Amino acid sequence: MGENDDDGEIIEHHDDEEMEKRNTPRNDSNSFLESLTPSERDGQRSTQPSHRLLAYSDALISIIATVMILPVAHTKFQNNEELKDSIQLLLTTKIAVYLMTFLIVTVAWAAHIRLFQVIESIDDTLALLNLACMMLITFLPYTFSLMATFPNNILGILLFCACVIVIGLIQAVIVVYGFSRPFLLNKHIQTSGNQAYYRRHILEVIMRVPIMCFFAAILSFIFFQLSYVLLAVIIFMPYISQSLKWIRDRAIGGQLDDTPDSMLFYSYHPSEPLSKERVEAFSDGVYAIVATLLILDICEDNVPDPSLVEKEFDGSLIMALQAYGPEYLAYFGSFATVGLLWFVHHSLFLHVTRATRLMGLFNTFSLAFIGGLPLAYQLTHEFPPGSRNELEAIQISCVIIFFAGLFQLAMWVTALFSERETLHPYVRYGGREHAFMFAKLSLYPCVALGTFFFTCILSRFSAFIFHLMQIAVPFAFLLLRLLVRVTLAVLRWLFCPARPDVGNTPAEEDDSRLPFNDIVT
Numbered sequence: 001m002g003e004n005d006d007d008g009e010i011i012e013h014h015d016d017e018e019m020e021k022r023n024t025p026r027n028d029s030n031s032f033l034e035s036l037t038p039s040e041r042d043g044q045r046s047t048q049p050s051h052r053l054l055a056y057s058d059a060l061i062s063i064i065a066t067v068m069i070l071p072v073a074h075t076k077f078q079n080n081e082e083l084k085d086s087i088q089l090l091l092t093t094k095i096a097v098y099l100m101t102f103l104i105v106t107v108a109w110a111a112h113i114r115l116f117q118v119i120e121s122i123d124d125t126l127a128l129l130n131l132a133c134m135m136l137i138t139f140l141p142y143t144f145s146l147m148a149t150f151p152n153n154i155l156g157i158l159l160f161c162a163c164v165i166v167i168g169l170i171q172a173v174i175v176v177y178g179f180s181r182p183f184l185l186n187k188h189i190q191t192s193g194n195q196a197y198y199r200r201h202i203l204e205v206i207m208r209v210p211i212m213c214f215f216a217a218i219l220s221f222i223f224f225q226l227s228y229v230l231l232a233v234i235i236f237m238p239y240i241s242q243s244l245k246w247i248r249d250r251a252i253g254g255q256l257d258d259t260p261d262s263m264l265f266y267s268y269h270p271s272e273p274l275s276k277e278r279v280e281a282f283s284d285g286v287y288a289i290v291a292t293l294l295i296l297d298i299c300e301d302n303v304p305d306p307s308l309v310e311k312e313f314d315g316s317l318i319m320a321l322q323a324y325g326p327e328y329l330a331y332f333g334s335f336a337t338v339g340l341l342w343f344v345h346h347s348l349f350l351h352v353t354r355a356t357r358l359m360g361l362f363n364t365f366s367l368a369f370i371g372g373l374p375l376a377y378q379l380t381h382e383f384p385p386g387s388r389n390e391l392e393a394i395q396i397s398c399v400i401i402f403f404a405g406l407f408q409l410a411m412w413v414t415a416l417f418s419e420r421e422t423l424h425p426y427v428r429y430g431g432r433e434h435a436f437m438f439a440k441l442s443l444y445p446c447v448a449l450g451t452f453f454f455t456c457i458l459s460r461f462s463a464f465i466f467h468l469m470q471i472a473v474p475f476a477f478l479l480l481r482l483l484v485r486v487t488l489a490v491l492r493w494l495f496c497p498a499r500p501d502v503g504n505t506p507a508e509e510d511d512s513r514l515p516f517n518d519i520v521t
Contacts, residue, residue, distance in 0.1 A: 062285030168210030333470035334377040366407035405444030
């Protein structure tokens, strides 16, 4: 009995050790824990999930990217001033600053995504390093504003280059720190025998931008125009390098990828995976901020002065508010547009299983135009009814909405070319939701384009046509599924009456269909 009792105590003690090992963060196997030194075990116990840090970073970057539209949206126009001349002036200054700032910030955000796809867990040191990186990223729009306002002064270039260099150095420190504590890395790199390769490759990619910015800063003292060219190359470098690589591979034949384990880390390939959750979080932040900016304008500009109400309207607040009728109509129409474009974006990513770098690029372009909707709201009620400026303002709004929806459609088309990896079977080519998804993504580009041409033909009724579009689109979304089913039924009856209903095809058969890119080929 005594021997059995000892065995029972040993078993109980062994179970306690197993439970302790299971509760240790980032523990995949007993052998992995045994390979760690005592200091590494203590460090692993201090790790934290990175979800909240990433959510905070996404929110911060989406805010700083979107609020740059405020100087553009709050530009005041004179009624006797030609809108074309004003827009040309804006395009050379404020709109250019907004678009380039949005692109710069989203490029930094994409680099942040790639970095924390490699490092999945954090500790206090990484959290503080990330805060320093965020502080500099949020300062980038100011440096670019200086560059745009004082293009002949090199101070803006030097500040911008200094920020980018320090951001790159901080990211390099994060990489070195993460690889010195492998339990912070993602599972694939933890179990890989090529950690040295990954560390060297990631550091080489990260340090390219700081090195180029260093040369751009030096060139600014010699020939500052060339510095601007070099900075533009830095922003678009991933896409330029991939285009050159594609041309080279087509010219001399395909080259084998020398990345170990067939993994895409910092490859800048269009199919390089991006975190779907972070793309959704960043996009939701932009949509929410744009919707909030709309109501800020209402609160700021559409509250009458009490003394004016008493003097001109005999204390009747209802009569005083009637003068703001066009502003209220423009607000509700603009909010509905923002909300429905978010709804389309949500519907798309509901069926996306994996986001890619090229999809992220089109998403950035779409969000940049979404950020321009406060400008569209401001323009649609700025000018007298029936004036030439009102017509041009409405047409500008149609263009903004058109491109915002078009780039959403481009994301879906991009996903179709690798649909087996990126899309749910129901929305792939031939899937039962394919036609409905196509109609949902095509609705806003088609309606905006149609409204633009109708306002060109019936210019006297441009405001009525535009507001009718804003009111009709929500009802079109409600009836869209019924309209798609009726249209498909009519088309089948006319052209292929004997063909079985594709919508009733079981989901299991979807995988047997040809991918979209094979059909195009």
